[in-house]
Amino acid sequence: MKYDWILFDADETLFHFDAYTGMKLMFERFGVDFTRDDYREYQQVNLPLWVDYQEGKISADQLKHIRFEGWAKKLDTTPLTLNSAFLEAMADICTLLPGAKELIQSLSGKAKLGIITNGFTELQAIRLERTGMSEYFEHVVISEEVGIAKPDLGIFDHALELMGHPCKSKVLMVGDNPHSDVLGGLNFGIETCWLNPKGKDKPDNIEPHYEVASLYELQTKLLA
Numbered sequence: 001m002k003y004d005w006i007l008f009d010a011d012e013t014l015f016h017f018d019a020y021t022g023m024k025l026m027f028e029r030f031g032v033d034f035t036r037d038d039y040r041e042y043q044q045v046n047l048p049l050w051v052d053y054q055e056g057k058i059s060a061d062q063l064k065h066i067r068f069e070g071w072a073k074k075l076d077t078t079p080l081t082l083n084s085a086f087l088e089a090m091a092d093i094c095t096l097l098p099g100a101k102e103l104i105q106s107l108s109g110k111a112k113l114g115i116i117t118n119g120f121t122e123l124q125a126i127r128l129e130r131t132g133m134s135e136y137f138e139h140v141v142i143s144e145e146v147g148i149a150k151p152d153l154g155i156f157d158h159a160l161e162l163m164g165h166p167c168k169s170k171v172l173m174v175g176d177n178p179h180s181d182v183l184g185g186l187n188f189g190i191e192t193c194w195l196n197p198k199g200k201d202k203p204d205n206i207e208p209h210y211e212v213a214s215l216y217e218l219q220t221k222l223l224a
Contacts, residue, residue: 001107001110001111001222001223002170002172002222003111003170003171003172003191003222004111004112004166004167004170004171005111005112005113005114005163005166005170005171005172006107006111006112006113006114006171006172006174006222007113007114007115007116007159007171007172007173007174007185007190008113008114008115008116008173008174008175009115009116009117009150009173009174009175009176009177009180009181010115010117010119010124010127011117011119011176012097012176012177012195013097013174013175013176013181013195014096014097014100014104014115014133015094015095015096015097015100015127015131016094016095016096016097017090018093019039019090020036020039021093022086022089022090022092022093023038023039023042023086023089025089025092025093026082026085026086026088026089029085029089030075030077030085032075042067042071045066045067045070046067049062049063049066049067050063050118053118053143053149054118054149054150054151054152054179054180056148056149056152059147060120060143060144060149064079064080064083064120065079065080065083066079067079067083068080068082068083068086083120084122087120087122087123088122090123090127091123091126091127091130094127094130094131095131096131096133097215098214098215098216099214099215099216099218099219100133100215101131101132101133102215102216102219103215103216103218103219104133104136105136106219106223107219107222107223108136110223112138112163113136113137113138114137114138114139114140114141114159114162114163115137115139115140115141116141116150116155116156116159116173117140117141117142117143118143118149118150118180119142119143119144120142120144121142121144121145124140124142125140128140138163139159139162139163141155141158141159141162143155146158149180150177150180150181150184151179151180151181151183151184151187152184153184153187153188155184156173156184156185156188156190157188168188168189168190169190169191171190171191172190172191172192172193172209173185173188173190173191173192173193174192174193174195174218175192175193175194175195176194176195176196176197178194178202178203178206178208179203179206181194182194182206182208183206186206186207186208191209191210192208192209192210193208193209193210193211193212193218193221194208194210194211194212195212195214195215195218196211196212196213197213197214199213
């Protein structure tokens with residue numbers, strides 16, 4: 001095994017993140033029929049907030065608050081209540097991506113494993129537990145707890161410190177987001193793997209060390 005440590009993103013790298021289905025379930029619990037049009041409208045607010053969060057312009061708390069402000073007024077509740085209900089619904093529908101369990105089990109004992117995620121704390125532990133994955137990861141580094149999000153080098157620094165400062169050449173970052181996962185890892189000086197199941201075009205000036213279409217392909221590459 002070339003690497004001593006393999007770090008994974010969480011959403012759409014290890015776990016399915018079907019936000020529409022999660023929101024539909026969450027709003028159903030509030031007695032609301034949430035439609036695709038409602039979702040598109042929500043994403044017009046939500047997606048730019050995630051960009052601002054990753055660029056350090058807003059905090060996790062601001063993101064949680066602003067994205068549900070409109071719906072909270074309609075339902076006479078608070079944005080944080082809706083945010084928690086959403087994360088609970090996402091935990092309830094949580095599934096692993098194809099090949100995730102096999103990959104992690106095959107790497108266990110051959111390299112140390114960690115997670116670096118920009119997702120929220122409330123969702124991470126429960127998801128790992130429900131999917132039987134908790135035992136495999138030495139460290140789960142969550143941007144909300146660290147106060148910095150990928151691609152900021154600070155979150156990678158924090159992870160490296162927890163890991164006991166291994167040689168960077170022995171660390172691999174795996175993720176589906178070319179900007180936060182791949183560019184973040186490259187700028188930090190570690191090797192990277194872009195999980196690209198939909199065959200998207202590579203953004204200019206971002207050159208991962210590996211590109212794979214599935215976690216099965218990654219398993220083959222790493223254990224060859």
